[in-house]
Each structure stands twice: as structure tokens, then as C-alpha cells.
Amino acid sequence: MSYQIPKFRHPDLPLNELGYTRAAYEGSISTLCAGCGHDSISGAIVRACHELSLEPHKIAKLSGIGCSSKTPTYFLGKSHGFNSVHGRMPSVVTGAAMANRDLLYLGVSGDGDTASIGMGQFAHVIRRNLNMVYIVMNNGCYGLTKGQDSATADEGSASKKGDANPFSAIDLCATALQMGATFIARSFSGDKEQLVPLIKAAMSHRGFALIDVISPCVTFNNTAASTKSYEFVREHAEATGTVDFVPMRQEITTSYRPGARHEVTMHDGSVLRLYEEEGSLNPFDRRSAMMALMDHQNDGNILTGLIYMNKNSRDLHDVLQTSQRPLNQLEEGELCPGNKMLVNINASLR
Amino acid sequence: MKRLQSVNDFVIKFANVNGTGSASANNLFAKALFRMGLPVSPKNIFPSNIQGLPTWYEVRVSEKGYLGRRGGVDIILSVNPQSMPQDIREIEPGGYFIYDDTKPLDLRLVRNDINIIGLPLTRICNEVYKDPRQRQLFKNVIYVGALAALLDMDFKVLTNLVSDQFKGKEKLVLPNIKALELGHRYAKDNFECPIGIRVKSVDKVGDKILLDGNTALGLGAIYGGATVAAWYPITPSTSVVDAFEKYARRVRIDPGTGRRNYAIVQAEDELSAIGMVIGASWNGARAFTATSGPGLSLMSEFLGLAYFAEIPTVLFDVQRAGPSTGMPTRTQQSDVLAAAYASHGDTKHVLLFPSSPKECFDFGAQSFDLAERLQTPIIMLTDLDLGMNDNMSDPLVWDDSREYDRGKVLSAEDLEGMESFGRYLDSDGDAICYRTYPGSHPTKGAYFTRGSSRDEQAVYTEKGEEYERNMLRLLQKWDTIKEYVPRPEILPCGKPTDMAVLYFGTSEASALEAVDYLAEEGVALDAMRVRAFPFNREVEEFLDQHERVFVIEQNRDAQLRTLLMAEFELGPDKLKSVLCFDGTPISARNIRKQIKEHLPGNNVTPLHRKIRANKGVGERA
Numbered sequence: 001m002s003y004q005i006p007k008f009r010h011p012d013l014p015l016n017e018l019g020y021t022r023a024a025y026e027g028s029i030s031t032l033c034a035g036c037g038h039d040s041i042s043g044a045i046v047r048a049c050h051e052l053s054l055e056p057h058k059i060a061k062l063s064g065i066g067c068s069s070k071t072p073t074y075f076l077g078k079s080h081g082f083n084s085v086h087g088r089m090p091s092v093v094t095g096a097a098m099a100n101r102d103l104l105y106l107g108v109s110g111d112g113d114t115a116s117i118g119m120g121q122f123a124h125v126i127r128r129n130l131n132m133v134y135i136v137m138n139n140g141c142y143g144l145t146k147g148q149d150s151a152t153a154d155e156g157s158a159s160k161k162g163d164a165n166p167f168s169a170i171d172l173c174a175t176a177l178q179m180g181a182t183f184i185a186r187s188f189s190g191d192k193e194q195l196v197p198l199i200k201a202a203m204s205h206r207g208f209a210l211i212d213v214i215s216p217c218v219t220f221n222n223t224a225a226s227t228k229s230y231e232f233v234r235e236h237a238e239a240t241g242t243v244d245f246v247p248m249r250q251e252i253t254t255s256y257r258p259g260a261r262h263e264v265t266m267h268d269g270s271v272l273r274l275y276e277e278e279g280s281l282n283p284f285d286r287r288s289a290m291m292a293l294m295d296h297q298n299d300g301n302i303l304t305g306l307i308y309m310n311k312n313s314r315d316l317h318d319v320l321q322t323s324q325r326p327l328n329q330l331e332e333g334e335l336c337p338g339n340k341m342l343v344n345i346n347a348s349l350r
Numbered sequence: 351m352k353r354l355q356s357v358n359d360f361v362i363k364f365a366n367v368n369g370t371g372s373a374s375a376n377n378l379f380a381k382a383l384f385r386m387g388l389p390v391s392p393k394n395i396f397p398s399n400i401q402g403l404p405t406w407y408e409v410r411v412s413e414k415g416y417l418g419r420r421g422g423v424d425i426i427l428s429v430n431p432q433s434m435p436q437d438i439r440e441i442e443p444g445g446y447f448i449y450d451d452t453k454p455l456d457l458r459l460v461r462n463d464i465n466i467i468g469l470p471l472t473r474i475c476n477e478v479y480k481d482p483r484q485r486q487l488f489k490n491v492i493y494v495g496a497l498a499a500l501l502d503m504d505f506k507v508l509t510n511l512v513s514d515q516f517k518g519k520e521k522l523v524l525p526n527i528k529a530l531e532l533g534h535r536y537a538k539d540n541f542e543c544p545i546g547i548r549v550k551s552v553d554k555v556g557d558k559i560l561l562d563g564n565t566a567l568g569l570g571a572i573y574g575g576a577t578v579a580a581w582y583p584i585t586p587s588t589s590v591v592d593a594f595e596k597y598a599r600r601v602r603i604d605p606g607t608g609r610r611n612y613a614i615v616q617a618e619d620e621l622s623a624i625g626m627v628i629g630a631s632w633n634g635a636r637a638f639t640a641t642s643g644p645g646l647s648l649m650s651e652f653l654g655l656a657y658f659a660e661i662p663t664v665l666f667d668v669q670r671a672g673p674s675t676g677m678p679t680r681t682q683q684s685d686v687l688a689a690a691y692a693s694h695g696d697t698k699h700v701l702l703f704p705s706s707p708k709e710c711f712d713f714g715a716q717s718f719d720l721a722e723r724l725q726t727p728i729i730m731l732t733d734l735d736l737g738m739n740d741n742m743s744d745p746l747v748w749d750d751s752r753e754y755d756r757g758k759v760l761s762a763e764d765l766e767g768m769e770s771f772g773r774y775l776d777s778d779g780d781a782i783c784y785r786t787y788p789g790s791h792p793t794k795g796a797y798f799t800r801g802s803s804r805d806e807q808a809v810y811t812e813k814g815e816e817y818e819r820n821m822l823r824l825l826q827k828w829d830t831i832k833e834y835v836p837r838p839e840i841l842p843c844g845k846p847t848d849m850a851v852l853y854f855g856t857s858e859a860s861a862l863e864a865v866d867y868l869a870e871e872g873v874a875l876d877a878m879r880v881r882a883f884p885f886n887r888e889v890e891e892f893l894d895q896h897e898r899v900f901v902i903e904q905n906r907d908a909q910l911r912t913l914l915m916a917e918f919e920l921g922p923d924k925l926k927s928v929l930c931f932d933g934t935p936i937s938a939r940n941i942r943k944q945i946k947e948h949l950p951g952n953n954v955t956p957l958h959r960k961i962r963a964n965k966g967v968g969e970r971a
Contacts, residue, residue: 055792056792056796057788057789057790057791057792057793057796058789060633060788060789062629072798073798073810077796078792078793078796079788079796080786080787080788080789080796080797080798080799081796081797081798081799081800082629082632082798082799082800083798083799083800083801083802084625084628084655084801085625085651085652085655085801088621088622088625088652090622090625091580091617091621091622091623091624091625091626091629092625092626092628092629092632093629094580094615094622094625094626094629095578095580095625095626095627095628095629095630095631095632095633095635095637096629096630096632096633096788097629098577098578098580098613098615098626098629098630098635098637099577099578099629099630099631099632099633099634099635099637100633100634100635100787100788100789102789103633103788103789120618120619120622121618121621121622121625123618124617124618124622128615316615317613320610320613320614320615321608321609321610322609322610322611322612322613323604323607323609323610323611324607324609327577327578327611327612327613327630327635328577328630328633328634328635328787330575330577330611332575332753332754334611335572335575335577335602335611336572336573336574336575336748336754337572337573337597337601338748338750339747339748339749339750341601342569342745342746342747342748345569345746346557346559346745346746349559349560349561350384350385350557350558350559350560
């Protein structure tokens with residue numbers, strides 16, 4: 001671990017369309033444990049934002065409390081950040097998104113923050129289909145308080161303490177399917193090739209996009225008996241297929257593999273190409289996705305990749321019919337009806 | 351037998367069953383008196399239930415303009431056999447009991463010191479109406495017609511009011527007028543009208559309006575420029591958001607696109623509601639939530655975040671009787687301490703105490719200016735009595751030349767010219783720092799908002815001296831806040847005195863009436879209505895000027911008094927408590943009685959000592 005980010009960057013680092021190198025999307029040095037899966041996810045976020053040529057200041061990153069929720073400090077240093085209270089990030093994002101629909105909202109949470117203390121807000125932000133990306137850095141344990149089992153720990157899985165977890169696990173992807181999420185993916189912090197395109201697709205999705213990323217805790221839950229260790233996940237992850245994400249502006253220049261089974265044009269014009277195996281699942285069918293999740297769970301495997309997507313998603317702003325102009329940009333003249341209306345109201349109250 | 355005699359000065363109480371449509375008929379009665387130029391204060395006393403339980407509607411009529419609860423009842427209009435025994439007991443000697451005598455009165459209930467008047471309401475309805483729903487609804491209108499005769503109300507005012515109320519539904523006008531006439535005629539034919547208590551038209555209301563505080567508050571949020579409302583349904587605050595929505599649909603739909611210049615989100619709970627308000631405010635929209643006691647408790651953690659991270663937050667708390675679920679449909683002023691010091695750690699919050707619908711409107715709008723200027727939660731403490739009852743009020747006024755105070759926010763242009771930006775840097779010396787909205791500038795002004803300790807650049811720190819400096823700045827900001835919050839209203843009695851009353855919110859009307867009563871008895875009291883916390887300098891001076899101050903409030907534990915003692919380090923002898931916490935608004939007679947117990951030379955044991963001694967509450971007015 002180092003305590004300072006070196007300022008030096010290789011002069012030939014690739015620039016994106018905005019002329020930024022990846023450094024423009026980085027944050028402060030991480031203070032997490034060396035080898036923490038969360039740092040890889042931060043790296044994937046940096047790469048996805050850079051490759052999508054997003055303007056850093058048009059992204060708002062929000063989190064709850066826990067190791068995972070510390071990470072927004074470690075990426076997107078030019079974006080506003082909000083480290084809120086434990087389990088309540090979804091409500092803060094909801095308010096923020098109501099105020100300004102033009103920013104990209106990236107919520108980062110952990111398994112304790114989401115599946116335990118924040119389960120209620122998680123369920124309801126999904127129901128509302130808020131336009132946001134919700135990344136769970138899922139390690140099956142409470143890192144900051146030294147390794148207690150979390151609600152996503154599999155039954156029978158044992159962390160460093162050694163006791164097998166006696167409770168059934170909450171599967172966040174299955175929960176999200178039930179709650180009506182319109183974009184659901186699962187990935188592994190150790191598989192950037194899968195994770196980066198999924199983050200990009202999630203960022204282009206209009207509506208609630210969940211990515212449940214298994215992210216091993218090297219200090220407390222990377223044991224031989226844990227189902228969230230690097231080794232176990234590497235051995236048991238089964239991808240739904242592979243994903244290519246082609247931002248609209250790059251389509252012409254990007255080479256891509258032939259043979260995609262599905263091409264999805266996102267609402268911003270970019271294209272998602274899915275190369276899933278014949279018969280694995282139909283990612284546009286909620287029942288098929290649920291079946292695939294349960295089948296893999298039965299077999300003791302972890303299904304990764306894009307699990308479900310609704311191509312015709314309507315987000316909360318669509319439902320509430322809010323103004324296209326962000327509410328925080330409306331002027332006093334548009335908001336205040338003036339004294340004349342009060343004169344009429346007073347008259348009706350006499 | 352004694353018959354109470356009075357003109358334009360009485361208390362009438364309607365005893366109904368909830369869910370029977372009595373509310374609109376009772377309203378009609380009160381509004382008609384108001385239109386006759388009489389100050390009225392109607393109060394609903396209703397159960398936490400939708401249908402079938404007893405509900406009361408008490409109307410005080412006072413030509414002198416006393417709008418608080420007086421105490422005692424002169425006339426009961428009873429159509430609910432369920433509550434009849436207690437209703438009859440409540441009547442003042444010489445008062446009137448008017449009831450539906452289709453079924454004869456239980457002889458055991460008869461009192462010889464009151465006047466009993468029977469109206470065959472059910473029989474008339476059964477004769478005239480076929481439809482059961484009509485029988486029920488018009489029964490209420492018929493008794494209003496009868497009261498018009500018994501009290502000598504201007505019948506024309508009633509019929510005009512009916513026409514106004516059913517504007518757009520004209521076919522309802524005539525049947526309602528007919529029902530009024532049925533009752534009116536029966537009373538005229540069978541009783542000597544008017545009875546001893548009567549009304550006559552005067553002009554004592556001027557340009558005043560009759561409005562509930564929650565509607566005024568919802569309107570205040572519209573005028574204050576709120577665009578985001580996040581809430582969870584809870585009595586008695588629900589109608590705040592209802593009113594906001596009603597007027598937003600009227601004035602906040604973009605004429606070009608038909609889209610809404612507001613967003614209302616019904617949250618899954620109050621934690622989420624306040625989280626949404628904080629998120630929206632952080633992002634530069636004016637946002638609010640409305641709740642009541644249990645919701646305030648749930649919001650505590652987030653209030654600490656908003657205090658510490660300095661995020662404008664507007665919360666309207668319409669108080670009800672606690673603790674816990676308490677009496678959800680009864681009034682109290684018992685969230686004062688929970689609101690003032692909400693959340694763990696060292697926190698203090700700005701409180702506003704409105705006492706009228708006009709002030710609900712004014713403070714409602716002003717809350718957003720204060721929140722953004724002071725970058726901290728603003729908690730308005732209104733209550734069920736003010737929020738859900740029609741209160742006579744000065745008309746609502748908006749100064750069109752007024753401009754919103756959006757506080758210290760740096761624009762992209764401001765940032766462009768700046769070398770560096772520190773979110774928690776006190777560059778003006780008033781302990782209020784500059785903030786930026788997300789997305790303002792490509793490279794400057796971004797910062798990390800957090801509930802954990804940070805330095806002036808908003809960078810996480812665990813250095814004790816940085817933490818302490820920040821906490822001291824927040825304390826310094828507390829002093830700045832005193833200059834911004836509404837000043838108290840001070841009413842000197844005009845005579846030399848070292849005694850005073852101090853009150854807030856809905857205790858005002860009864861307190862002032864009690865001060866008048868006591869003045870007649872030779873007890874001179876100055877009066878001050880506190881309108882905000884932190885207490886401004888004027889509050890401190892007023893306390894310094896008086897030896898003994900009676901603090902009137904509607905809770906058990908003397909919460910405002912506790913706050914005054916804590917903030918000014920006062921001893922317990924200076925401030926004497928006058929309390930009411932039975933869920934009904936405090937009455938003038940009750941205040942008078944309690945003050946007299948505390949007067950020098952009156953060796954009465956203070957209430958709290960009496961409770962300790964007797965292990966129970968002593969006899970109360």
C-alpha cells in the first residue's frame with residue numbers, strides 16, 4: 001500500500017473523446033486492505049466512465065456506510081460525492097435525482113448496507129425504478145466491524161472466525177427481480193472484462209440498474225470454507241454469456257465480435273451486444289432469469305453476467321411526469337404564483 | 351330553572367358519530383356565524399378511526415375575539431347516544447342539551463339544572479327521505495336549520511353559504527336548503543326562539559379568513575418555491591402534502607409541455623422521506639417533508655447528518671399527543687425537546703413555532719430561505735389543533751417584490767475565478783460556508799459530503815483539533831442563526847409588573863384570554879410569545895426583566911421551560927409551569943387556575959410535587 005498517488009502519468013496514455021486520460025476519473029488513494037475486491041471495482045468504474053467519455057462533474061456518486069461505501073473517495077475525484085448514513089443511500093439518491101434529472105447517479109453500497117439495514121430502501125428504490133446505477137460490493141461480511149456474517153453470506157459458508165453461517169442467504173439479484181428491477185447483473189471483482197461492459201450498459205440504462213459484484217474480503221472472508229472467497233468464486237462463477245457494450249459515438253470505429261444473439265439499442269443510442277449460450281437464459285424474460293438464478297444456486301454455482309433487462313423501462317421521472325428541465329433550475333418566477341392568487345384564495349375562505 | 355343568557359358569547363359542542371357526514375354540516379354552522387361577522391373557533395375532536403366512533407365538534411363563539419378554548423360547554427347538540435352520558439355531564443348549569451328525541455331520553459341521564467330540547471331528527475328524515483344515505487346526511491343539515499332558529503341566526507346567510515359551497519353542483523343546493531328549512535320550521539313551531547343564548551350580526555372579523563394551518567402550510571411551501579416533497583402518511587400532517595399537491599396541480603404544470611414543475615414522492619417510511627429531502631436539497635432544489643412525532647423520531651439520524659454536513663432541510667412537524675403512538679388524533683406540543691436536540695452527538699436544531707394559519711404560511715415559505723441561508727435543518731413545530739382545524743386568521747399576503755434567499759452558493763462563474771474552494775471554510779466570519787451544487791463546474795467546486803469528520807476542504811480527518819474547530823464553528827453559526835429567526839412577540843400589560851406569561855404556538859389565544867381575566871382580578875402580567883429556537887436576545891432580555899414567568903405549554907414535562915433553563919442557565923424558581931396534556935387544546939380557564947395557584951402568597955404545592963406526593967394527577971380545570 002502506498003499513501004500517495006503518484007502524479008506522473010505515461011505520456012502516451014489513451015485519451016477519450018473529451019481529451020481526458022483515465023487519470024481524470026481517478027480519486028484519492030484507497031485506504032482499504034491490500035487485495036480488497038472493492039479496489040478492483042473502483043478501477044472498473046474508472047475505466048467504464050473513461051471509455052464512455054462521461055464528463056466527471058456530471059456524475060454524482062453516493063454511498064451508505066461500510067468498506068464499500070468508502071470507495072467513492074477512491075474514484076471520480078472531480079465528481080460530487082455523498083457518503084450518507086447506513087443503509088439510506090437510496091433515499092438520498094432519490095431526492096437528488098428528483099432535483100436534477102440531468103446527472104448520472106452512481107450509488108455504491110455493500111451487502112450489509114443493502115441486504116440488512118438498507119433492505120427496505122433497496123426494495124423501494126427498485127419499485128420506483130429510479131434512474132440510477134446501484135453497485136453492491138458484496139463480500140458476505142461486515143469488514144469494518146471485523147468480519148461478522150452479513151445477510152448475503154451463504155448458509156454453511158464460514159468466514160475467518162470459522163463458524164458456519166446458519167441462516168439462509170439473501171440473493172440480491174433474485175430480490176431485485178421480484179421487486180421489479182429493470183436491469184440486473186451479477187459480476188465478480190476479479191473479472192474486469194465482464195464487469196466493465198456491464199457497468200457501461202448499466203450507465204446507459206434508463207431506470208434502476210443493479211450490479212451485484214461479488215468482491216472478496218481478503219482479511220475476513222477469503223477462507224477455504226467461504227463461498228465468497230477468490231478461489232470459490234473463480235471456480236463456481238458461470239457466466240450467462242459475454243457482453244459487449246458499444247457507446248453510440250464509437251460504434252463505427254470499434255471492432256466487435258460477430259455472432260451476437262441479441263443487440264439492444266439503449267435509450268441514449270448506444271448498443272449492447274449479448275453473446276449468451278444457447279438455452280442458458282433469456283435476459284429479457286423475468287421468469288427465465290429467475291429460473292436461471294435458482295438453477296445455478298441449486299448447483300452451488302454463481303450465475304454472472306447480464307441476468308435481466310427490460311428494454312422499455314419507464315423511470316420515476318416518466319411516472320411522475322416531472323419537467324424535462326431539472327427542478328433545481330426553475331426560477332422563482334416559475335415557482336411562486338404571486339400575491340394575486342392569494343387574494344382569490346382569501347376571498348374563497350370568507 | 352336558570353337559563354344561560356348571552357349574546358354572541360358561548361361554547362357549543364356537537365356530538366356525532368364519525369363517518370356520518372357531520373363534519374360538513376358542522377362546518378356550515380361555524381362558517382355561517384363567521385359570515386355574520388362573529389369570531390369563531392371550531393375544533394374537531396375526533397377518534398383515530400374511519401367510521402362508527404364518537405366524534406365531537408366544538409365551536410367557541412366570542413364577539414370579544416377570544417379564539418382559544420374557554421373550558422366548559424353551554425350547548426350540546428347530541429346525535430350520538432353512545433356518548434350521551436358524558437356529553438350531558440359536561441354541560442354548564444343552566445346550559446342546553448339538544449338531542450334527537452325520536453328515541454326518548456334515558457331518564458337516568460336527565461339533569462334538573464339544564465334545559466333539554468328534543469328534536470325528532472330521525473323521524474323527520476324517515477318521513478321525508480327514502481334513501482338511507484340521504485336520511486343520514488340530511489339529518490345533520492336539519493339540526494343546523496333548527497339551531498339557526500334556536501340561536502336566531504341569519505337564515506339568509508346560511509342559504510347563501512349553501513349556494514357558495516355547492517357551486518358547480520347546483521342540484522345539491524335546493525335539497526340542502528330544504529333540509530335547513532325543515533329543521534328551522536320545526537324549531538320555530540315547537541320552541542320559544544331564540545333560547546337564552548343567541549347571536550346577532552356584528553362586524554368583528556374584518557378581512558379575516560377561516561383556514562386550517564396545514565393548508566396554509568402547503569401553500570407556504572408552494573410560495574416558498576419547494577419543488578420536491580417527500581413524505582410518509584401520518585396523522586395529523588397528511589393534509590400538508592395534500593394541500594401542496596392540490597395547489598401544485600393548479601400552478602405548477604408547465605403550460606407548454608403539461609409536465610410538472612414539482613415532484614411528490616410518497617416514501618416507504620419517514621427515514622426515507624427525510625433522506626429524499628436531504629438528497630434534493632443537497633442538489634439545489636427546495637424540498638420538504640411533513641410528519642408528526644413518530645416520524646420525527648425516525649428522522650433523527652438523518653437530522654444529525656444534515657446538521658453536521660450542513661445541508662438545508664425543511665421539516666414540518668404537526669405535533670400530536672405522544673409518546674409512542676399516544677393519541678394520534680389529539681393535540682399536544684410535546685416534540686419540542688425531541689426536535690431541538692434530535693440525533694446523537696452534539697446537535698441543535700432551529701425550531702419555528704407558528705400560532706396561526708397566516709404564520710403557517712409565512713413561516714412555511716420562510717423555512718426554505720432560512721434552511722438555505724443557514725445550511726441546517728429547519729423544523730417547524732405546528733400541531734393538530736392549528737393544522738387540522740379551521741382557525742380564524744389574518745389573510746395570506748405575499749410581497750411580490752420579495753426574492754428568495756438562496757444562501758451562499760457558488761455558481762460556475764464564481765468558481766471560475768477562484769483559486770481554491772473549501773466547502774467548510776468560513777471565509778465571511780459568520781460561520782456559514784459556501785457550497786456548490788453537483789454538476790456546476792467541470793473541474794472546480796466538487797467536494798465530498800459526509801457525516802464523518804472532515805477538514806475545511808471536506809476531506810476526511812480524524813484529527814481532534816480539526817474536528818473540534820468544526821464543532822466550534824457550528825456553535826458560532828448557532829449565534830448567527832439567532833439574528834435570522836423570527837423575533838418573539840412581546841405584549842406589555844402597560845402596568846409595572848415583575849410577572850409575565852411566556853407561551854408559543856397554539857397556546858396563544860387561551861393565554862391572552864387568561865391574561866385578560868387575571869388583569870380583571872388585579873394580576874398584571876406582561877406577555878411574550880416565543881416564535882423560534884434558538885432564542886433571540888429579546889427572549890433573554892424579557893426573562894431578565896421579570897422575576898416570575900409562567901411558561902404555558904401543552905405537554906407534561908414542561909419542555910419549553912426545560913429548553914429555556916438549559917439555554918439560559920436559569921434556576922427552577924423563576925420559571926413556573928402552566929401545563930395541559932390531556933390531548934385537548936389548553937383552555938383559558940385552565941391557565942387562569944394554574945397561574946393563580948402559583949401566585950405569591952398562594953401556598954399551593956406546585957403540580958409536579960403534588961403528583962409525586964399523591965402518585966397521581968391532582969384535580970384540574
